[in-house]
Amino acid sequence: MEKANPTPLDGPFVWTGAALATAEGWRSVLSPDEAASLKRAARAVIASGKPLEAMRRDDFQVPQLQARWLRISRELEHGHGFVLVRGVPVEDLSDEECKFLFWGIGLQLGVPLSQSRLQNYIAEVKDIGEKMGQATTRAYRAGGPLRFHTDQCDALALLCLREPISGGHSRVVSSAAIHNEIIRRRPDLLPVLYAPFCFSRQGEEVEGEEPWYERPVFDRGVDGSFTSLFSLSFIESAQRLPEVPRLTAMQREALELVAQLADELSTTIELRKGDMQFFNNHVVYHSRTDYQDHDDLARRRTQLRLWLATPDSRPLPDGASVFFGSTQPGAVRGGIKPPSGRRFAFADWRSAGWTDADLRTFRGGHAA
Numbered sequence: 001m002e003k004a005n006p007t008p009l010d011g012p013f014v015w016t017g018a019a020l021a022t023a024e025g026w027r028s029v030l031s032p033d034e035a036a037s038l039k040r041a042a043r044a045v046i047a048s049g050k051p052l053e054a055m056r057r058d059d060f061q062v063p064q065l066q067a068r069w070l071r072i073s074r075e076l077e078h079g080h081g082f083v084l085v086r087g088v089p090v091e092d093l094s095d096e097e098c099k100f101l102f103w104g105i106g107l108q109l110g111v112p113l114s115q116s117r118l119q120n121y122i123a124e125v126k127d128i129g130e131k132m133g134q135a136t137t138r139a140y141r142a143g144g145p146l147r148f149h150t151d152q153c154d155a156l157a158l159l160c161l162r163e164p165i166s167g168g169h170s171r172v173v174s175s176a177a178i179h180n181e182i183i184r185r186r187p188d189l190l191p192v193l194y195a196p197f198c199f200s201r202q203g204e205e206v207e208g209e210e211p212w213y214e215r216p217v218f219d220r221g222v223d224g225s226f227t228s229l230f231s232l233s234f235i236e237s238a239q240r241l242p243e244v245p246r247l248t249a250m251q252r253e254a255l256e257l258v259a260q261l262a263d264e265l266s267t268t269i270e271l272r273k274g275d276m277q278f279f280n281n282h283v284v285y286h287s288r289t290d291y292q293d294h295d296d297l298a299r300r301r302t303q304l305r306l307w308l309a310t311p312d313s314r315p316l317p318d319g320a321s322v323f324f325g326s327t328q329p330g331a332v333r334g335g336i337k338p339p340s341g342r343r344f345a346f347a348d349w350r351s352a353g354w355t356d357a358d359l360r361t362f363r364g365g366h367a368a
Helices: 017-022 032-048 063-078 095-107 175-185 187-193 232-238 249-265 318-324 356-362
Strands: 027-029 082-086 122-125 146-149 155-162 170-174 196-200 212-216 218-220 226-228 267-269 276-280 284-288 302-309
Touching: 017 170, 017 267, 032 063, 032 095, 063 082, 063 276, 063 356, 095 122, 095 155, 095 302, 146 232, 146 249, 170 175, 170 249, 175 187, 175 226, 175 249, 175 284, 187 249, 196 232, 212 218, 212 318, 232 249, 276 284
Parallel strands: 027 082
Antiparallel strands: 082 276, 122 302, 146 284, 155 276, 155 302, 170 267, 170 284, 196 212, 218 226
16 A cells, blocks of 8 residues: 555545534533532542552442443544543642542543653653753643643643633644645655654653654555555754754655644634533644643632543554554554553553444454
8 A cells, every 4th residue: 555645545544623613512511410420439449548549440430431431432533533522620629639530531431651751651741841842841741832742642731720820722734635735736745754753752762762763644454454654843853853854845845734724624712610621632733822820829710631542542663662562453462661560550552441332332443
């Protein structure tokens, strides 16, 4: 199969921001009863004394929400690739209680992954003073706007605990729509984007790994499934390494066009306290707008973040093993390998509390 095939992609994961605004299926609001059941489940686990990272899927069962978890999973992998849920009950919970709540929700959809070499499976997205543009900066610890990018996982989950004074809105765009628009405007650049670029590991490499790796922006799995990897910041950071080849003029032009189209085709969503977002990184890029934050660190814009391996994930191209590990569909994969310890919060689906029946239910499109 010729990967850089000029045939446009087709499916619900191909959308413009304007079309998404009027589409159904990707957004919903929890009812008061559903919110209360989530709060009870979180407090029950906390009362049991079980540590957060020892909590399994079956420790956080909320029967009335099982159908919702399945709909979210389907929408991520077979729908728009983006889901917004409003009304998560964070207002009466401490930050630590919110972590138990969010971890429990994450376990209904996948297995949490290490998000850095520090082996943190749940991260606080909060400005703690790191500066963007440094070789080892991680954007979730810095303030200001973010450019469109993907994360190193099948699905990203965010829960908003505190809002800034103003701004800090979420922006999402279909990478498949960008792919199709490049076919329309500049088909000569499509083969460039299906060829390798060098991405920095941002200082997260472990022994035996180079500080950078090569991957195309656009790629296809063995079954033809589309996947995209994009981060201008990580590509630019790799250019500071002397052993990395310099970008060609066509590569720069192609990257600039991807960034331009991301701006043109995206939609902006105002995040509120209690909002929860899910992104399929293979078909969606995300970013945030600039914002004015509180001076008081305790009041600053705060989100919780999970990186998840999902049971219904697509097969990936062989080359994706450089940062995903396994390329098999439905595998526990992705995340950042710590120097020692576990890359995944649980070694496999069953140790995370997923039953064979759970896996059969959620694997509606890809066998594993």
